[in-house]
Every structure is written in C-alpha cells, then in structure tokens.
Amino acid sequence: xxxxxxNDSFTISDLAREFDVTSRTIRFYEDEGLISPERRGSARxxxxxxxxxxxxxxxxxxxxxxxxDIRELLDLYEPGRARRGQLEATLEKCRARINALHExxxxxxxxxxxxxxxxxxxxxxL
Amino acid sequence: xxxxxxNDSFTISDLAREFDVTSRTIRFYEDEGLISPERRGSARxxxxxxxxxxxxxxxxxxxxxxxxDIRELLDLYEPGRARRGQLEATLEKCRARINALHExxxxxxxxxxxxxxxxxxxxxxL
DNA sequence: CTTTACCTTTACGTTCGCGTCAACATCAAA
DNA sequence: TTTGATGTTGACGCGAACGTAAAGGTAAAG
Numbered sequence: 001x002x003x004x005x006x007n008d009s010f011t012i013s014d015l016a017r018e019f020d021v022t023s024r025t026i027r028f029y030e031d032e033g034l035i036s037p038e039r040r041g042s043a044r045x046x047x048x049x050x051x052x053x054x055x056x057x058x059x060x061x062x063x064x065x066x067x068x069d070i071r072e073l074l075d076l077y078e079p080g081r082a083r084r085g086q087l088e089a090t091l092e093k094c095r096a097r098i099n100a101l102h103e104x105x106x107x108x109x110x111x112x113x114x115x116x117x118x119x120x121x122x123x124x125x126l
Numbered sequence: 127x128x129x130x131x132x133n134d135s136f137t138i139s140d141l142a143r144e145f146d147v148t149s150r151t152i153r154f155y156e157d158e159g160l161i162s163p164e165r166r167g168s169a170r171x172x173x174x175x176x177x178x179x180x181x182x183x184x185x186x187x188x189x190x191x192x193x194x195d196i197r198e199l200l201d202l203y204e205p206g207r208a209r210r211g212q213l214e215a216t217l218e219k220c221r222a223r224i225n226a227l228h229e230x231x232x233x234x235x236x237x238x239x240x241x242x243x244x245x246x247x248x249x250x251x252l
Numbered sequence: 253c254t255t256t257a258c259c260t261t262t263a264c265g266t267t268c269g270c271g272t273c274a275a276c277a278t279c280a281a282a
Numbered sequence: 283t284t285t286g287a288t289g290t291t292g293a294c295g296c297g298a299a300c301g302t303a304a305a306g307g308t309a310a311a312g
Contacts, residue, residue, distance in 0.1 A: 011258085011259080012259080013258075013259085022300085022301080023259090024300065024301065024302085025299085025300065025301095027260095027261095028299070028300060032299090041259090041260095041307095041308080042259075042260055042261090042307075042308090043258090043259055043260075043308090044259085044260090059233050059236065059237060060237070061299095062229075062230060062233045063230065063233050063234050063237050064190045066298075066299095067298075067299075068298090073241075076244070077244065082251065084252070087248055087251060087252060088252070090248060091245060091248050091249065091252075094241055094244060094245050094248070095245060097241055098238055098241050098242065098245070101234050101237060101238050101241070102238070103188075104188060104189065104234060105231055105234050105235070105238075107185050107188045107189050108189050108227050108230060108231050108234070109231070110185065111185060111186070111189050111227060112224055112227050112228070112231075115199075115220055115223055115224050115227070116224065118202070118203065118220060119217060119220050119221060119224070122213055122216060122217045122220070123217065125208065125213060126210070126213060126214070126217075137288080137289080138288095138289080139288075139289085148270085148271080149289090150270065150271065150272085151269085151270065151271095153290095153291095154269070154270060158269095167277095167278085167289090167290095168277080168278090168289075168290055168291085169278085169288090169289055169290075170289085170290090187269095192268075192269095193268080193269075194268095
C-alpha cells in the first residue's frame with residue numbers, strides 16, 4: 001500500500017481522490033499549461049504548492065471560469081516582470097473579473113430566492 | 127420600420143436584442159424544449175410570459191446551469207399533476223439545487239476576496 | 253517470477269452550446 | 283416590380299472539457 005512517498009508530496013491519484021476528479025482531468029490541466037508538477041522518472045510528483053494550485057484551479061472551475069481564464073489569472077499571480085503598463089493592464093483585468101463575479105453572485109442570490117419561494121409553495125401543499 | 131407588432135408580443139430579434147443573445151440561441155433553446163412561442167404563420171411570436179421565461183433561462187445559464195437542468199427546473203414550476211410523491215421529489219431536487227447554489231456562492235465570495243487582495247497588492251506597487 | 257497496483261503516453265470519441273452557411277418565404281418601402 | 287430586411291428550416295462545423303480505450307513501463311508483494 002502507498003507508504004507515504006515523501007512527506008509533502010502527492011501522486012496524481014492522491015490529488016484525484018482528495019479533490020474528487022479523475023487523473024485524466026489533472027493531466028489535461030497540465031496539457032493546458034495550468035500546472036507543472038515535478039517528475040520522479042516519468043511519474044508526476046505534486047508538491048504542496050501544486051496541490052494548492054490545483055485547488056485554485058478547481059475553485060475557478062466551480063465559479064464558471066474557462067480553463068484559459070484560469071490560466072491567465074494564475075499567470076497574473078506570477079511576480080515575474082513588473083513593468084508599469086503590465087501592472088495596470090493586470091489590474092484592469094482583475095477588476096473586470098471581480099465585477100463579473102459580483103454580477104454572477106447577484107444572479108445566484110436571485111435564483112436562490114426564487115427557488116426558496118418555490119420550495120415554500122410546495123411545502124404549503126403538503 | 128417595425129411598427130409594434132401587437133402591443134404585448136415580440137419577435138425573435140426583439141428578444142435577441144433585448145437580452146443580447148443571437149436568434150440562433152433562442153431557436154436552439156426551443157429545440158431543446160426550453161421555450162415554445164406561438165406561431166404567426168411560420169414566424170415565432172413571443173408573449174410576455176415567453177419573454178419572462180427566456181429571462182429565467184438566461185439567468186439560469188448565468189449561474190452555470192446546464193440547459194437540461196434549466197429545463198428540469200422550469201418543468202418543476204409547471205403546476206401539472208400534484209401527486210404527493212412527486213411533490214416530495216420536486217422539493218428534494220429544489221433543495222439540492224439551493225444547496226449547490228450556496229456552495230457556489232461561497233466559492234465566488236472566496237474568489238472575489240482573493241482577487242481583491244491581489245488588486246490591493248498590485249495597487250501598492252504603483 | 254508472476255501478479256497486482258499503480259503510473260505513463262497516444263489518440264480517437266463524446267457532449268454541450270451554440271456559430272455559420274445555404275436556400276428559401278414574406279412583407280414593406282422605394 | 284425590385285430590393286432589402288426580416289423571418290424560416292436544415293445541416294454541417296467547432297471549441298471546450300474531458301471520457302475512454304489501447305498499449306506499455308515500474309515497483310512492491312506473494
């Protein structure tokens with residue numbers, strides 16, 4: 001049985017189990033440039049940072065981001081070059097995302113409200 | 127120019143313009159059984175109720191529902207038959223949806239928080 | 253040494269949500 | 283009457299996000 005590879009690293013199926021996705025999905029995200037684990041031979045070895053990154057990816061997915069969007073946002077986090085124009089552009093993109101998320105949340109709230117109301121109507125009929 | 131067809135009905139491109147989708151999209155939703163406007167000859171004629179229904183569909187889409195899910199939810203609204211077992215099943219599905227929406231909202235809040243934080247970091251660098 | 257349980261790559265298949273012609277009808281304005 | 287503008291029904295196409303074999307490597311356990 002899996003003897004704990006090395007205390008702070010995970011196999012692909014460790015992460016798959018933990019986050020309830022398939023290994024295929026995780027490999028696909030790697031193909032798409034979203035994550036880049038180390039290799040031990042040919043096998044993938046995920047660090048805690050990789051694990052956190054995957055969590056971010058999956059939360060992005062949960063809020064409806066396309067994978068390309070997620071990759072872009074993750075790239076923004078990279079503190080690579082800090083030219084002023086770049087930073088301003090990044091800021092703009094980031095704010096646009098935030099605005100979209102606020103609207104989406106409003107839509108969710110409205111939907112929850114309607115469904116709650118509907119539940120109440122049904123409950124009344126019982 | 128379009129002289130107002132009849133006060134409370136709309137053409138497909140009226141709705142397309144109003145909701146910023148293409149006519150193709152609206153027809154597609156009809157193919158999928160999400161909406162069923164009347165016909166004036168072969169042309170579609172949307173009532174206010176149809177318009178409201180389309181709004182519901184699009185908000186469902188905005189919160190990430192699949193079209194099949196939206197159809198199911200719209201079907202639940204139909205007050206057709208009221209067998210007790212049916213009502214209970216409907217109630218369950220409805221509550222499950224609500225729970226999922228709450229989780230999704232939490233994910234959105236967390237993402238907003240992180241992006242806000244990130245914006246602040248960038249702003250500090252400027 | 254063989255089995256079991258993983259891992260790998262390659263590659264074709266599938267579902268969803270439309271986009272994009274094509275070919276045709278209708279109706280009002282010029 | 284010709285010309286748009288708008289409507290219609292197919293039907294094929296496409297990108298996204300994986301699913302699903304197929305074929306094989308590796309390492310520990312029996």
